[in-house]
Amino acid sequence: MKRFLVSVFLIILCFLLQTTVFHWMEFGGIVPNLMIVLTASFGFMRGEKTGLLYGFFCGLLIDIFFANVLGLNAMIYMYIGYSNGKFNRIFFPDEIKLPLILIFFSDLAYGFLYYVTLFLLRRRFQLDFYFWHIILPEMVYTILITLFLYPLILWMNNRLEDSEKRSARKFV
Amino acid sequence: MSPIIKKKGEKFTLPGKYLLFILTLLCTGLIVITFSTDLLSAPISAVGGFLITPLQNGVSKAGSWLNTRSEELVQIRSLLNENEELKAKIDELTMENIKLQQDRYELTNLRELFDLDSQYDEYDMVGARIIAKDSGNWFHSFVINKGYEDGLMIDMNVLAGSGLVGRIVDVGPDWAKVMSIIDDNSNTSGMVLSTSDALIVSGDLELYAEGVIRFEKLIDHADRVVEGDKIVTSNVSDKYLPGILIGYISKVNVDSNNLTKSGLVTLAVDFEHLEEVLVITELKQTVEE
Numbered sequence: 001m002k003r004f005l006v007s008v009f010l011i012i013l014c015f016l017l018q019t020t021v022f023h024w025m026e027f028g029g030i031v032p033n034l035m036i037v038l039t040a041s042f043g044f045m046r047g048e049k050t051g052l053l054y055g056f057f058c059g060l061l062i063d064i065f066f067a068n069v070l071g072l073n074a075m076i077y078m079y080i081g082y083s084n085g086k087f088n089r090i091f092f093p094d095e096i097k098l099p100l101i102l103i104f105f106s107d108l109a110y111g112f113l114y115y116v117t118l119f120l121l122r123r124r125f126q127l128d129f130y131f132w133h134i135i136l137p138e139m140v141y142t143i144l145i146t147l148f149l150y151p152l153i154l155w156m157n158n159r160l161e162d163s164e165k166r167s168a169r170k171f172v
Numbered sequence: 173m174s175p176i177i178k179k180k181g182e183k184f185t186l187p188g189k190y191l192l193f194i195l196t197l198l199c200t201g202l203i204v205i206t207f208s209t210d211l212l213s214a215p216i217s218a219v220g221g222f223l224i225t226p227l228q229n230g231v232s233k234a235g236s237w238l239n240t241r242s243e244e245l246v247q248i249r250s251l252l253n254e255n256e257e258l259k260a261k262i263d264e265l266t267m268e269n270i271k272l273q274q275d276r277y278e279l280t281n282l283r284e285l286f287d288l289d290s291q292y293d294e295y296d297m298v299g300a301r302i303i304a305k306d307s308g309n310w311f312h313s314f315v316i317n318k319g320y321e322d323g324l325m326i327d328m329n330v331l332a333g334s335g336l337v338g339r340i341v342d343v344g345p346d347w348a349k350v351m352s353i354i355d356d357n358s359n360t361s362g363m364v365l366s367t368s369d370a371l372i373v374s375g376d377l378e379l380y381a382e383g384v385i386r387f388e389k390l391i392d393h394a395d396r397v398v399e400g401d402k403i404v405t406s407n408v409s410d411k412y413l414p415g416i417l418i419g420y421i422s423k424v425n426v427d428s429n430n431l432t433k434s435g436l437v438t439l440a441v442d443f444e445h446l447e448e449v450l451v452i453t454e455l456k457q458t459v460e461e
Contacts, residue, residue: 012223012224012227015224015307016224016227016228016231017231018307019228019304019305019306019307019315020228020231020232020235020303020304020305021231021235023235023304023305024235024236024238024239029309029381029444030309031305031307031308031309033307033308035307047188048188048189048192049186049187049188049191052188052191052192052195053191056195056199061224062307062308064216064219064220065220065224065304065307065315065349066306066307066308066311066313066349068206068341068357069202069203069206069207070202070203070205070206070212070216071198071199071200071201071202071203071206072199072203074195074199074202075196075199075200075203078192078195078196078199079192082188082192085188114308114310115310118310119310119356119377122356122357124356124377124378126378129378130377130378133378133381134309134310134377137309138309
C-alpha cells in the first residue's frame, strides 16, 4: 500500500517536473526525459513486472496529455520497463555504472521507437538529423539529470524495502 | 506445468510476461479506438482536469516566477540601454502613429463603403496562460489554463502577439491542448497577403531548428510573390479564421514540376518564449455536409 502511494506520487511528480519546471531550464530546446529514468530505474531495481507497470502508467499519463493516439507511449515505455527488468539479476545497489548504461540505452531505444512510429511512418527519413538534434542531446541531458535523480530513487526504494521487511517480520 | 495454474495455499501472482501480453493488447486496443473514434476523449479530459491540471498550474506559476526573478537580475543592465533606445523610438513611432491614424480613418470609411468587416481586432479573444509543454522533444503542443468552462471549444484559433500560434485540439473543463502550427504533423492553409495566392504552411521539426518552417503548393505563374511577403491564414481554411498573420516568406523556390513553388516562412510568433496566448472565441463558419 505504502509502495503504491509512493509510486503514484513519484510518477505524477516526475511528469509535472518534466512538463513544467524543466521547460524553464531546457538547453537548446531539449528537456530531459525523467519518465524514462523512473521507468528504467524501477525496472532494474524491482524486476520486470514493476518495470512494465511503471512504464505503462508513465506512458499513459503522457498519452493522456500530449499524444494524439492513446496507448502508443504507454506501449513503448512498458516494453522499456520490461526489458530493464531483465537486468534485475545483475543489479547491485551500490554500483552506478549499470544503471547509467541502462538508462542511456533506454532513452536511445525510446527515441528510436518514437521516431519510427511517429516520424518514419510519415515519410520523414532524415534519421541522422533527428538523431543528432533530438535523440542524442536528450540522452546526454537525461544522463546528467540521472546523476542527481537516481540516488534519490535508490534511497527511496531502499527505505521502502526496509520498511516492508520490518513489517513482514512482525507478522512471522 | 503452466505457471499461472494456482497451487493450493499459494498466493496467486501473474507472471510478468503474461501481464506484458495483456497490457500490450490493451494498448493496441486503445490505439485503434482513439485513432478511429473519439469515444475516449470525455473520460480522458475528466481525468486530466481533476488530477493534473491544478498541479501543473501551480508548479508552472512557481517555476516561471523563479525564472523571471533570475532573468531580471541578468537583464537590468541591458534594459537601461534598451530604455534609451526605446525612448527615441517612441518619438519616431508617435509620428508614424498619427500618420497611420489618418490612414485608418480613411480605411474605415472605405470599409463602410464596401460593407466589409474589419478583421482581427474585432474578434472576441480570451487570454490564457501556458501551464505545461509537451513532455518530449518531438512536438510543440502545450496545455493552457482555460477550458470549456471559459467558453473554449475544439478548433478555436490561438494567437500570441500578432501572429497565429495554432488551434485547440482537445479541451477539458479548465484546460485545453493546443497544437501549434510548427508541429511536425500540422498543415495550415494560408495565402500570400499581397496577391491572395493560396499555399500550405506545414510545420517541420528539422527546419524549425533553423527558425523557419516550410510552405508548399504555391501557384504563382506571374512571379509576383517575393521574399518578405506576408503570409496570412486563408479564406478557404476550414479551421482557421481568415487574415491572421502566420509569418513572412524568407525564401521561394520553384518546384521541380515547374507548376508550384515552395519555400521557407519566418514565423511572426516567437515560439521559444511563449507564456501567454490569446484564444479567439469564435469558430470558422463551415458548411455542414
